[in-house]
Structure formats: structure tokens, C-alpha cells
Amino acid sequence: MKFQILTLFPELFPGPLGHSITGRALDKKLWSFEAKNIRDVASDNHKTVDDVPFGGGAGMVMKPDIVEKALLSFPSAGRKIYMSPRGTPLTQNLVKELATEETLTILCGRYEGVDQRVLDAYNFEEISIGDYVLTGGEMAAHILMDATIRLLPNVLGNDTTPYEESFSNGLLEYPHYTRPALWTDANGATHPVPDILTSGHHANIAKWRHEQSMELTKARRPDLLEK
Numbered sequence: 399m400k401f402q403i404l405t406l407f408p409e410l411f412p413g414p415l416g417h418s419i420t421g422r423a424l425d426k427k428l429w430s431f432e433a434k435n436i437r438d439v440a441s442d443n444h445k446t447v448d449d450v451p452f453g454g455g456a457g458m459v460m461k462p463d464i465v466e467k468a469l470l471s472f473p474s475a476g477r478k479i480y481m482s483p484r485g486t487p488l489t490q491n492l493v494k495e496l497a498t499e500e501t502l503t504i505l506c507g508r509y510e511g512v513d514q515r516v517l518d519a520y521n522f523e524e525i526s527i528g529d530y531v532l533t534g535g536e537m538a539a540h541i542l543m544d545a546t547i548r549l550l551p552n553v554l555g556n557d558t559t560p561y562e563e564s565f566s567n568g569l570l571e572y573p574h575y576t577r578p579a580l581w582t583d584a585n586g587a588t589h590p591v592p593d594i595l596t597s598g599h600h601a602n603i604a605k606w607r608h609e610q611s612m613e614l615t616k617a618r619r620p621d622l623l624e625k
Contacts, residue, residue, distance in 0.1 A: 399429045399430075399501070399547070400429070400430045401431040401502050401543055402475070403432070403433040403503075404434055404465070404469060405435065405436065405535070406436055406534075407506075408434065410536045413536075414540060415540060419553060420543075420553070423547060423550065428547075434468055434471065436468045439467040440464055446461070447464050449461055456510070458509040459510050459512065460507060462515045462516035469520060474501060477502050477503070477523065478522045479505065480522040480535075481507065481525060481542070485524030486525055486526065487525075487528075490545075493546055505535065506539050508534045568622055570615045570618060573610060575592070579596060592606070
């Protein structure tokens with residue numbers, strides 16, 4: 399998969415994606431990226447990419463002609479995404495869908511956003527990572543990319559891992575435990591691992607994990623159960 403990022407700060411990529419699992423996958427060419435500086439296509443002396451909004455209001459808006467020129471500098475755009483707090487929420491099901499694409503072009507806005515006309519003209523899909531506002535779309539793009547990359551073939555060591563995680567089956571993930579089986583914290587309190595996990599009975603363990611997922615989802619995200 400190739401990610402094509404339109405941004406005013408190309409130096410932010412790959413950023414954290416160049417490390418750990420995603421970094422190793424990048425080295426293995428399981429995914430690639432090209433971060434293009436939108437300012438490079440501006441032709442005036444000041445490399446202007448924004449202007450005041452029609453109708454008044456605070457802030458500046460990224461110009462449609464400049465964004466278009468940067469977009470068309472790619473030979474092929476593939477699926478086009480604009481990171482926006484007003485967009486469709488990024489869910490695990492959407493991530494699975496994105497992971498099947500060959501090319502994703504991600505537009506990272508700044509200032510008050512991007513002129514609506516270029517978004518409409520080129521059918522940008524607006525995606526949100528949550529109900530809050532960031533200073534720019536780059537960090538949101540990192541999150542979308544990370545969630546997508548880890549679902550690509552051969553990126554994770556265990557092919558079953560993505561299907562046991564939170565949201566993969568509509569539920570939050572069950573709790574995890576590792577050695578030591580009996581842990582004593584700094585205050586002297588002891589914390590044993592649930593007996594079921596050391597029983598060796600895989601069917602009972604699977605049942606316990608499902609029950610834990612149900613309880614956590616009911617307590618923390620009842621909206622998921624309603625769906």
C-alpha cells in the first residue's frame with residue numbers, strides 16, 4: 399500500500415510510523431509513503447497557500463487552486479481522504495476497508511481548513527478520529543495510517559491478532575496477563591492471575607475472555623452493544 403500525504407509539514411512523516419512494527423514494515427516495503435509539501439506548488443514569492451474566508455470570520459482557509467495543483471502532481475490519487483473533525487468517524491470496520499486499497503491520498507488541513515470546493519470537486523472523503531479539534535491533520539493522518547498499516551498482510555507476526563482486539567468483533571478487548579503469576583506491588587499487595595488462565599482448558603478460557611469482553615463493553619461502551 400502507498401500513502402500519499404498532502405501537507406504543509408512533510409518532515410512530520412513518517413514520524414512515529416518509522417519505528418517499531420510499522421517501521422519494520424516500512425523497511426520491508428510492505429507499505430510506502432510520499433509526503434508532498436503543498437507550499438511547493440504555490441507560484442508567488444511568498445508561497446501563499448491560504449487566504450481570508452469569504453463571509454468573514456477568524457482564521458485563514460487553504461486555497462482550492464493550490465490544493466488542486468498539489469493533488470494533481472501525483473500520477474494517481476487513489477482513494478482521497480481529508481482528515482476533518484466533521485468527518486465520518488474512523489472505526490475498525492472502516493480501517494479494514496481502507497486496508498484493501500492500493501493507494502490512499504491523505505489531505506492534512508491547517509488553519510481554519512480547506513476550501514470546500516476542492517473537496518467537492520475531487521470527491522474527498524472526510525474522516526474524523528474523534529470529537530475534538532487538532533492544530534492540523536498530520537497527527538490524525540498518523541493515527542489513520544497506523545491503524546491501517548497494522549492490518550496489511552505480514553505486518554503483524556500473528557495473523558489472528560487483529561481479529562481478537564477491541565472493536566474487531568464489536569466488543570472491547572478482554573484483559574491480558576503475563577508472568578509472574580503472582581505479582582506483589584510496591585505497597586505489598588498481591589495480585590494473582592485469574593485461575594482460569596492457568597487451567598490449560600482452552601474452551602473455558604475462550605468463554606471467560608468473551609464474558610470479560612461483554613462486561614467491559616457493557617460498563618464502558620454500552621453503545622457498542624446497542625449496535
